[in-house]
Amino acid sequence: MSAIRPAAVVVLAAGEGTRMKSATPKVLHEICGLSLVGHVVAASRELDPEHLVVVVGHAREQVADYLAGFDAEARTAVQEEQNGTGHAVRMGLEALAADGVELRGTVVVTCGDTPLLTGATLRSLAEAHAADGNAVTVLSAEVPDATGYGRIVRAADGSVTAIVEHKDADGAQLAIREINSGVFAFDAELLVEALGKVRTDNSQGEEYLTDVLGILREAGHRVGAAVAADHREIAGINNRVQLAQARRLLNDRLLESAMLAGVTVVDPATTWLDVAVTVEPDAVVLPGTQLLGATHLSAGCEVGPNTRLTDTHVGPGAVVSNTVAVGARVGPGASVGPYAYLRPGTVLGERAKAGTYVEMKNATIGEGTKVPHLSYVGDATIGDFSNIGAASVFVNYDGEHKHHTTVGSHCKTGSDNMFVAPVTIGDGAYTAAGSVITKDVPPGSLAVARGQQRNIEGWVARKRPGSAAAQAAARAEGGPDAAGEAGRGKGRG
Numbered sequence: 001m002s003a004i005r006p007a008a009v010v011v012l013a014a015g016e017g018t019r020m021k022s023a024t025p026k027v028l029h030e031i032c033g034l035s036l037v038g039h040v041v042a043a044s045r046e047l048d049p050e051h052l053v054v055v056v057g058h059a060r061e062q063v064a065d066y067l068a069g070f071d072a073e074a075r076t077a078v079q080e081e082q083n084g085t086g087h088a089v090r091m092g093l094e095a096l097a098a099d100g101v102e103l104r105g106t107v108v109v110t111c112g113d114t115p116l117l118t119g120a121t122l123r124s125l126a127e128a129h130a131a132d133g134n135a136v137t138v139l140s141a142e143v144p145d146a147t148g149y150g151r152i153v154r155a156a157d158g159s160v161t162a163i164v165e166h167k168d169a170d171g172a173q174l175a176i177r178e179i180n181s182g183v184f185a186f187d188a189e190l191l192v193e194a195l196g197k198v199r200t201d202n203s204q205g206e207e208y209l210t211d212v213l214g215i216l217r218e219a220g221h222r223v224g225a226a227v228a229a230d231h232r233e234i235a236g237i238n239n240r241v242q243l244a245q246a247r248r249l250l251n252d253r254l255l256e257s258a259m260l261a262g263v264t265v266v267d268p269a270t271t272w273l274d275v276a277v278t279v280e281p282d283a284v285v286l287p288g289t290q291l292l293g294a295t296h297l298s299a300g301c302e303v304g305p306n307t308r309l310t311d312t313h314v315g316p317g318a319v320v321s322n323t324v325a326v327g328a329r330v331g332p333g334a335s336v337g338p339y340a341y342l343r344p345g346t347v348l349g350e351r352a353k354a355g356t357y358v359e360m361k362n363a364t365i366g367e368g369t370k371v372p373h374l375s376y377v378g379d380a381t382i383g384d385f386s387n388i389g390a391a392s393v394f395v396n397y398d399g400e401h402k403h404h405t406t407v408g409s410h411c412k413t414g415s416d417n418m419f420v421a422p423v424t425i426g427d428g429a430y431t432a433a434g435s436v437i438t439k440d441v442p443p444g445s446l447a448v449a450r451g452q453q454r455n456i457e458g459w460v461a462r463k464r465p466g467s468a469a470a471q472a473a474a475r476a477e478g479g480p481d482a483a484g485e486a487g488r489g490k491g492r493g
Helices: 036-045 060-070 085-098 119-132 188-195 211-218 240-260 459-463 468-477 482-488
Strands: 008-013 051-056 075-078 106-111 136-142 151-154 160-164 178-187 223-227 289-292 307-310 323-326 340-342 353-356 359-365 370-373 376-382 393-395 405-407 418-420 423-425
Touching: 008 036, 008 085, 036 051, 036 060, 036 106, 036 119, 051 060, 051 085, 060 075, 075 085, 085 188, 106 119, 106 188, 119 136, 119 178, 119 223, 136 211, 160 211, 160 223, 178 188, 178 223, 188 211, 211 223, 340 353, 418 423, 459 468
Parallel strands: 008 051, 008 106, 051 075, 136 223, 289 307, 307 323, 323 340, 340 359, 353 370, 359 376, 376 393, 376 405, 393 418, 405 423
Antiparallel strands: 106 178, 136 178, 151 160, 151 178
16 A cells, blocks of 8 residues: 555544534535535545545434445444544544454544545645654644634644644744644554543543544654645535635636636636536636536537536537526537526537527437527427427427427428427428427428418407507598597597
């Protein structure tokens, strides 16, 4: 095993988080597409540990179920009662021992509510721990305001002599800006031995992990500290305000990475990314855009403004404006919006168009085909270079089952068409405006499916005498009473 590859990472995620004031366990609250504990587990995995165990307690079933879906190889250990951080780590190590794991090397302990902590910082901690030959190494940070935090007190050789809580610090210690993060790297065998010596004779009656540092130092072992490059990484989440602050910080980090890689983000303050989003160089993201899930933007596309894409792939050169899309694929050079809704299963071909107030679901739209405006296309396949008239509806649901509609290539369908599935429109066919298509249309045919128009002359004069409409009709016809009727009609709405 590599000197910096941990034998185990223990993630502490058993707390209730009452200050969140939520039915959702604190560690399952999300920022940028991952739960708090999901971020920590992902960062821990970058160390490639031999074992990874998450200690759960409050709402253990929910947290364990989430972890089973997120990282199937992560073990969970149960802390039946929240008896302190030292007790939680002991539960994690005992769970590994029960599985026959004999730990040799480094154990990294981190917290399940620190979503900004990166794998790079954890790796630096493990490297410093190995290089200095420490029994335990604290991840510390230098902060602008250390109020409320435990201070790191060092000896002349740089080793850590104590972690002094704010309330217990004297004047000189209060001036220290280096603080304890609650993240540690331990020698595995020494940790197990020291945990057995941790006492509970404190105001909370709990086993504190920080007591291990004193135990090891008194036994003659070296305790060190590694300073995080960015103090914001160690921030824990305890309430909704801190959750929002962490989301902003992580989002800024993601946006900065994207922009440095060649992406144009016009207004970072109103643009939001999830961690799984990928964007190629020369993509343009306009204000008010949210890119969520596993969304991908290809080179040269333009997305926004006021657009939310979830698990959606946008091809090179496509333009997506004022749109909501979920599980859709937008082909190269395609055009979407404004005010379009692409639902799961929508696939737009190259240079296809889903225009203003168009909704699509489970629909495949061929190359160059246009659905310009005011239409619903559901459970349908449309070929290449066809045009769907305005205000058309693909009637796909009979009350019990969904049915499919097929429209061929080079078709022209009129406005206000209803396609009652299952139905097929052949290649090169036309349909007349206002038609309700219930039967297949052969290739090259014109389908007309509407009642014949009948004009009943004089109906308004007979049925609505004296009305504004009757007066207008009289004027238009130039009848003998037109002038008088026009005069009497003045002032009427």
